Amino acid sequence: MKSIEDLSDSLKTNIASIQKAFHSNKELIVRTISPPFLEVKKEICLVYLDTIVDKSVIQEHILRPLLQMKDFSAAHPIHDISNTIEISNIQVILTMNELISHLTNGNTIILIEEIDQCISAATEEWKDRAFTFPQSQRVLKGPQIGFTELAKNNLSLIKRGLKNEKLVIEEQTIGAETNTSISLLYLANKVDHEILETVRNKVQSIELSSILDSSYIEESISGEQITSFPLVFTTERPDVTSGHLLEGKIAIICDGSPNVLIVPALFIQFLQSPEDYYEKPLFELTRLIRIFSFIVSIYLIPFYIALTLFHQELIPSELLINLAAQRQIVPLPVVLEVILFMLLFQVVLESSIRLPTGITLAFSIIGTLILGQSAADAGLVQLASLVVVSATYVLNFAVPIHPFANSVKMIRFFFVFLASVFGIYGIMLGTFVLVNHLCSLNSFGVPYLSPIAPLKTADLKDTLIRFPLKKIINTTKKYSKDDHIKNHKK
Amino acid sequence: MKYLYFIFIILSVASIFFSQEDKHELNQSSFSFALGIDYEKEGYTVSLQLINPGEISGEKLLNNSPYIVYKAKGKTIDTALEKISMNTSRHLDLKQEQIIVLGEELARKGRLKEIVEYILHSPDIPANALIITTKGNKASELLKIFSPVEGYSALEITNTLNKLGRHVLNNASEIKVELLEDGKDISLPYIELKGDLQKGMNRDNLDTTTPAHIVFGGFGLFKDGTLKKFLDYRDSLFLQLLNGKSxxxxxxxxxxxxxxxxxxxxxxxxxxxxxxxxxxxxxxxxxxxxxxxxxxxxxxxxxxxxxxxxxxxxxxxxxxxxxxxxxxxxxxxxxxxxxxxxxxxxxxxxxxxxxxxxxxxxxxxxxxxxxxxxxxxxxxxxxxxxxxx
CATH class of the missing domain: 3.30.300.210 (Nutrient germinant receptor protein C, domain 3)
Structure with a gap:
């Protein structure tokens, strides 16, 4: 960085160095005016970047007052100018570095001849889309608004839901190239300061030069734990963010991303949906159904393989006859068949996301009807395998948080492999490793499986089944930090 | 954490010593749901009803019989089974056996005990298969009857018997327990054929409205593993009433x-x-x-x-x-x-x-x-x- 030096008192030098810093970009607008001052004659220069400023604000509230300004004393020029322009948020800037940063953030810089200070007025106008419903976390009942790419909007949405003076917002800029603004949000009275310190340190020590999405931060702060499970919770919903903040968690908002990160994240939270809190408690078993389908989605295919290959005596006779009859006419072994179809399903899912909406309908007909049904009709695959594989993916869709649903993708292949080599013994072996792996994970010092392991009976009220709100809302959850893990990490 | 992965590796390696013979694709095995054992002067005649899944489930490849009964003699049941295995193209899967039919002659000669011991001993045949006996016909003959209702006779016999209530029936381990118990003699259900045997063994049996079919006859009374007397089914019901299994x-x-x-x-x-x-x-x-x-x-x-x-x-x-x-x-x-x-x-x-x-x-x-x-x-x-x- 060349331009750390202070501003010079020569207007020309300053403008030259700004232009040099921006490589004479045409976006950089420099407007020099000579206001009709009565006492002295001084030039004033407005500098801003086109397309990210609100020009009408500059015209109405900066340019016009300045051009009509008469009283100007050389004794306190900054004060006079500040009193003239009609912008609420202004700042006095001393260094070139700061000046450039303000320019890139959409502020208008007012330079005055023979003065080595300048005024930065907030005139930014960022292009943004309208608020829509959250794409990845839709609900039937409850708030329908989702975050957008503009951090200011997102902060405003959270503040609307959480009108509380204890809500702290720590803003900082990271990424040398992109200068992305990152905000840490927490409730000062509820947050665990140890975790907060860890998060702060991790965010500050991010060494990426560019940050284009919150997932960059997610990856950087997740640490060195090798796992496919997400250790950071992402959401597009203001109500979910507020809920987590009230539980004493920390939200990280990254400008340019509609996904807000929440830490620490627990395993069970990925299976909870905001609707759980908006529907009637206890009798609403959707959360249990979600957990059940998540588990079954891992085990269905491996058990199908283990039973048909190794433990045929466990299949009821009538079903066995049917399965054996289907198997008589297909060419591939059951494992290959299943793996091929799992891959195919992944491809179908992958391409259906990318395709233009117009083609999606045609694609789903080809993908599902023709590929699935006809493959079975043509005797290429067993119908039962098809049913099992598609049931797995349908069950997997019941998981409300997409990255979490994705995390078991590879685990499923691992289980299929174990089942095909070792049968049910292999499935048990895989479960052993999987459960141990989950137990070893921690999200910012909080064990991933808590409150189930280690068991926190008080927190179980909102784990598998949601208890009535009055039992869970007014008591704060205590996230047990695992000392063993922390010591181990050191 | 590392030691857990270490255990995982050891356990995986350990499974190399497992028998890979257990692994069979469904189209590599032939399933049998009923096993018949008949008397032979020295040894046994074993008849195995192997099902033809395509025919039973309606996905026909060829217009062949829903099941095939293979018969072989042997001094032990295992040698007989081996002979059957040699004659078929597929691996025999006996783990789905639901009924084991003992021929009347075998039961009369007092061979129940050794059969029960064999079934309990054999890792292939499930110990919870029902053991029944026949009246009038050999087990191998009854297994050949085309069953008009359920499609294959093993299922038809099992379902007929299951109607009586599960606890009335006996499997090998229960018989073993009763044999060891003093002061009670065993009674086992028996099946018999209604209709002409030759007609029943013909596929035409499936096309007629008055087919030859297998019925539950009643209970056979045993003394020390030897069949002594058949009770008809009405008497059998009253017998089971006093045994509390009605x-x-x-x-x-x-x-x-x-x-x-x-x-x-x-x-x-x-x-x-x-x-x-x-x-x-x-x-x-x-x-x-x-x-x-x-x-x-x-x-x-x-x-x-x-x-x-x-x-x-x-x-x-x-x-x-x-x-x-x-x-x-x-x-x-x-x-x-x-x-x-x-x-x-x-x-x-x-x-x-x-x-x-x-x-x-x-x-x-x-x-x-x-x-x-x-x-x-x-x-x-x-x-x-x-x-x-």
Whole structure:
């Protein structure tokens, strides 16, 4: 960085160095005016970047007052100018570095001849889309608004839901190239300061030069734990963010991303949906159904393989006859068949996301009807395998948080492999490793499986089944930090 | 954490020593649901009913039979099975065996024990397969019958028997337990063929409205693993009633007045109390049963509204049960059998007395007497309220 030096008192030098810093970009607008001052004659220069400023604000509230300004004393020029322009948020800037940063953030810089200070007025106008419903976390009942790419909007949405003076917002800029603004949000009275310190340190020590999405931060702060499970919770919903903040968690908002990160994240939270809190408690078993389908989605295919290959005596006779009859006419072994179809399903899912909406309908007909049904009709695959594989993916869709649903993708292949080599013994072996792996994970010092392991009976009220709100809302959850893990990490 | 992965690796490596013979694609194995064993002078004739899944489930490849019965002789069951295995293109999967049919001759020659031991010993044949015997035909013949309702006879036989209630039936481990127990003789269900054997073994059997088919005949009474006597199915039901294993059946009794009949449909029957008395060196056994059921066909003239009539009916039912049980007892006494487990009830209540009578129990039982009293609850008398002509 060349331009750390202070501003010079020569207007020309300053403008030259700004232009040099921006490589004479045409976006950089420099407007020099000579206001009709009565006492002295001084030039004033407005500098801003086109397309990210609100020009009408500059015209109405900066340019016009300045051009009509008469009283100007050389004794306190900054004060006079500040009193003239009609912008609420202004700042006095001393260094070139700061000046450039303000320019890139959409502020208008007012330079005055023979003065080595300048005024930065907030005139930014960022292009943004309208608020829509959250794409990845839709609900039937409850708030329908989702975050957008503009951090200011997102902060405003959270503040609307959480009108509380204890809500702290720590803003900082990271990424040398992109200068992305990152905000840490927490409730000062509820947050665990140890975790907060860890998060702060991790965010500050991010060494990426560019940050284009919150997932960059997610990856950087997740640490060195090798796992496919997400250790950071992402959401597009203001109500979910507020809920987590009230539980004493920390939200990280990254400008340019509609996904807000929440830490620490627990395993069970990925299976909870905001609707759980908006529907009637206890009798609403959707959360249990979600957990059940998540588990079954891992085990269905491996058990199908283990039973048909190794433990045929466990299949009821009538079903066995049917399965054996289907198997008589297909060419591939059951494992290959299943793996091929799992891959195919992944491809179908992958391409259906990318395709233009117009083609999606045609694609789903080809993908599902023709590929699935006809493959079975043509005797290429067993119908039962098809049913099992598609049931797995349908069950997997019941998981409300997409990255979490994705995390078991590879685990499923691992289980299929174990089942095909070792049968049910292999499935048990895989479960052993999987459960141990989950137990070893921690999200910012909080064990991933808590409150189930280690068991926190008080927190179980909102784990598998949601208890009535009055039992869970007014008591704060205590996230047990695992000392063993922390010591181990050191 | 690392040591866990270490354990995982060790466990995975350990499984190399597992038998990979267990792994078979479904189209590499031939499944059998019924196994028949017949008497042979030295050894056995084993018949294995291998199913043809495509034919049974309707996904036909060729228009072939739903099942094939392979037969082989051997001095041991295993050699016979091996012979069958050599003759087929696929791996034999016996783990789905549901019934094991013992030929009548084999049962009469007292070979039940060794079969039970074999089944318990064999890792391939499930120990919970039902063991039944045949009457009149060889096991291999009955397995060849085309079964018109269920499609294949193993399932048809199993379903026919399962209707009786699961606990009435016996599998190898239960028989083993009963063989070890003193004071009770085994009774096993038997099946027989209704219709012509040759006709039944022909595929045309599936196309006719009066097919030859397999029926549940009743229970065969065994003494020390040797078949002694067949009971018909009505007697068998009354036998099971006293053994406390009864599911519902019809008890037909004579009206309190006149010779007309009425039917009592029994729903639940349980033995409430079982006692014995020793009088003049003769044992008499007292059973108290709790029965509940409905009055069905009613040809009598008593008004069912009248509690008096109901109690008369109950007396009649009681009498019928008593006479039926006496009939079974006398059959058993003729063959020196104890299918009710009378000796067992002495043994459990008075082990000392049992030790004295144990040796000559089979002769002593000839003097035993049976006294059955039933507490009957009639739940529903049907729409006969006005009948009182």
């Amino acid at each position: 599911s519902g059946f019809i008890i037909e009794s004579t009206c309190p007045a006149g010779s007309e009949k009425f039917a009592f449909k029994l729903f639940n029957g349980a033995v409430k109390k079982k006692e014995f008395k020793l009088a003049h060196d003769n044992y008499s056994f007292q059973y108290i049963l709790n029965l509940s059921g409905d009055i069905r066909q009613y040809n009598c003239h008593g008004n069912l509204k009248d509690p008096e009539t109901i109690s008369q009916l109950e007396t009649q039912i009681n009498k019928t049960i008593q006479s039926k049980e006496n009939k079974i007892l006398s059959i058993a006494q003729d063959h020196e059998l104890d299918p009710f487990g009378l000796g067992h009830s002495i043994k459990s209540k008075d082990p000392k007395a049992w030790r004295n009578v144990e040796k000559d129990w089979s002769t002593r039982i000839k003097n035993a007497r049976l006294n059955v009293h039933s507490d009957i609850t009639i739940q529903n008398v049907g729409n006969y309220k006005s009948r009182g002509d």
